[in-house]
Amino acid sequence: MLKTYSGSCHCGAVRFQADIDLAQPTYRCNCSVCRRNRFWPAIVAPERFRLLAGEDALTEYRFNTRRNAHYFCRTCGVRSFGVGNDVPDGQRIYGVNLGCLEDVTPEELEAAPITYVDGAHDRWDHAPAITRYL
Numbered sequence: 001m002l003k004t005y006s007g008s009c010h011c012g013a014v015r016f017q018a019d020i021d022l023a024q025p026t027y028r029c030n031c032s033v034c035r036r037n038r039f040w041p042a043i044v045a046p047e048r049f050r051l052l053a054g055e056d057a058l059t060e061y062r063f064n065t066r067r068n069a070h071y072f073c074r075t076c077g078v079r080s081f082g083v084g085n086d087v088p089d090g091q092r093i094y095g096v097n098l099g100c101l102e103d104v105t106p107e108e109l110e111a112a113p114i115t116y117v118d119g120a121h122d123r124w125d126h127a128p129a130i131t132r133y134l
Contacts, residue, residue, distance in 0.1 A: 009073035014054030028134040031119030041095030
């Protein structure tokens with residue numbers, strides 16, 4: 001069931017709302033940027049994501065195919081969300097970092113299903129052999 005969550009970076013400069021169904025898969029990836037940031041996204045459609053404040057506080061980082069945008073707050077360095085353009089169906093998606101949600105309960109996070117993906121080897125339909133560290 002969709003629920004509207006509010007979120008922010010650590011310093012509060014970047015603020016957003018997103019309509020997320022935490023009964024749907026969330027993702028943990030072993031690619032270099034997700035592993036280093038411990039990024040844990042829920043995927044939302046563009047119409048279900050609203051940047052409320054802080055567009056001017058965001059720094060964009062791209063690597064590898066350079067089609068996916070990773071956004072960080074230039075003040076505190078927190079990655080609240082990213083924009084995926086390099087997905088199989090070609091549709092734009094937002095990856096909202098669950099760690100940045102302010103009004104999610106520990107119980108909701110514990111119940112959220114996790115899909116592990118092997119982004120380090122561009123095998124998005126396979127889990128890496130070892131996932132416990134993700």
